[in-house]
Amino acid sequence: MHLIEKAPAKINLTLDVLGKRDDGYHEVEMIMTTVDLADRIHLTLRDDGRISVDVDKGFVPGNEQNLAYQAAKLLKTEFGVKAGVHIFIEKNIPVSAGLAGGSTDAAATLRGLNRLWRLGTTIDKLAELGAEIGSDVPFCVYGGTAIARGRGEKLEHIPSPPPCWVVLVKPPMGASTKDIYGKLDLDHLKHPDTAAVVKAIREKNFRGICEGLGNAMEDATFGLYPEVKSLKERVRSFGAEGVLMSGSGPTVYALLQNQSRADRIYNGLKGFVSQVFVVRLLGAKHHL
Numbered sequence: 458m459h460l461i462e463k464a465p466a467k468i469n470l471t472l473d474v475l476g477k478r479d480d481g482y483h484e485v486e487m488i489m490t491t492v493d494l495a496d497r498i499h500l501t502l503r504d505d506g507r508i509s510v511d512v513d514k515g516f517v518p519g520n521e522q523n524l525a526y527q528a529a530k531l532l533k534t535e536f537g538v539k540a541g542v543h544i545f546i547e548k549n550i551p552v553s554a555g556l557a558g559g560s561t562d563a564a565a566t567l568r569g570l571n572r573l574w575r576l577g578t579t580i581d582k583l584a585e586l587g588a589e590i591g592s593d594v595p596f597c598v599y600g601g602t603a604i605a606r607g608r609g610e611k612l613e614h615i616p617s618p619p620p621c622w623v624v625l626v627k628p629p630m631g632a633s634t635k636d637i638y639g640k641l642d643l644d645h646l647k648h649p650d651t652a653a654v655v656k657a658i659r660e661k662n663f664r665g666i667c668e669g670l671g672n673a674m675e676d677a678t679f680g681l682y683p684e685v686k687s688l689k690e691r692v693r694s695f696g697a698e699g700v701l702m703s704g705s706g707p708t709v710y711a712l713l714q715n716q717s718r719a720d721r722i723y724n725g726l727k728g729f730v731s732q733v734f735v736v737r738l739l740g741a742k743h744h745l
């Protein structure tokens with residue numbers, strides 16, 4: 458038996474860091490939404506009970522460090538599953554990019570194995586288990602648009618922004634989420650106005666969303682990689698309505714209502730950044 462589960466990337470429309478917690482994590486408040494740039498997770502039943510993983514690109518671990526492997530192991534233990542699975546990942550989402558590529562692979566593995574192994578569990582249970590793998594996994598289990606709080610696992614689902622185009626620009630370096638959190642200057646962060654962006658989303662006010670985009674992690678990443686700041690300025694100079702770094706970076710994205718403007722930015726940047734994508738926001742939540 459074989460099935461394929463789509464694993465879309467996320468972007469952060471806002472990302473606020475409210476403080477450091479005793480457990481070493483940071484308290485966050487952020488608006489996340491899924492975009493139509495996705496990995497494809499192929500799940501094939503193994504009768505010998507083993508879990509194996511293989512990736513079509515060399516720079517992602519094809520072993521137990523892979524978050525999809527960890528998702529399968531967690532489900533197998535939790536539900537006492539005798540069967541195994543071979544996981545093959547078609548990797549389209551740039552790695553260490555601030556787009557939750559690993560988290561969404563883990564989330565898609567949870568959804569897919571619920572079907573393949575006929576577990577009959579709920580999406581809420583999968584999200585709860587996903588939090589053991591990573592802070593962004595619960596959001597990726599549901600997809601859609603949500604405000605994430607706590608360390609990222611407490612979700613409030615909200616309507617999606619109005620349809621628009623997203624240009625994703627991934628510069629050649631990778632950013633380690635842990636390192637960027639460690640470099641934050643907590644007393645001098647630029648805090649976005651999350652409530653104002655949520656209001657703009659509810660009112661389908663595209664301009665309001667663009668004006669409110671904000672990411673408290675930008676300065677830390679820009680400090681480490683000044684070229685990411687220059688890239689953001691360059692994207693803005695092409696006439697994008699809203700521009701922001703996603704997550705801990707280094708991917709920078711632009712939101713546009715007009716496809717020809719999105720194409721213009723794509724064409725302008727393609728010459729000197731190899732990973733540029735023009736995609737749509739993905740409105741719908743996942744269902745089991």
Ligand SMILES: C[C@@](CO)(OP(=O)(O)O)[C@H](O)COP(=O)(O)OP(=O)(O)OC[C@H]1O[C@@H](n2ccc(N)nc2=O)[C@H](O)[C@@H]1O
Nearest residue numbers: 481482483555556557591592593608634635638704705706
């Ligand atoms: C910054 C964000 C924003 O969406 O995304 P990415 O840039 O990774 O896509 C997330 O907070 C990333 O979440 P995720 O990548 O799942 O993080 P985890 O695996 O749980 O944690 C990796 C490390 O980041 C730090 N961490 C993570 C989340 C959090 N709220 N506070 C933290 O301090 C911790 O040092 C932790 O050891």
Ligand SMILES: Nc1ncnc2c1ncn2[C@@H]1O[C@H](COP(=O)(O)OP(=O)(O)O)[C@@H](O)[C@H]1O
Nearest residue numbers: 522523524552553554555556557558559560562
């Ligand atoms: N399935 C996976 N896809 C991508 N990265 C993975 C995966 N499993 C484990 N990783 C590891 O997770 C780290 C972060 O990757 P990723 O999730 O792409 O970044 P980000 O959290 O910035 O969005 C990388 O060091 C990578 O080796």
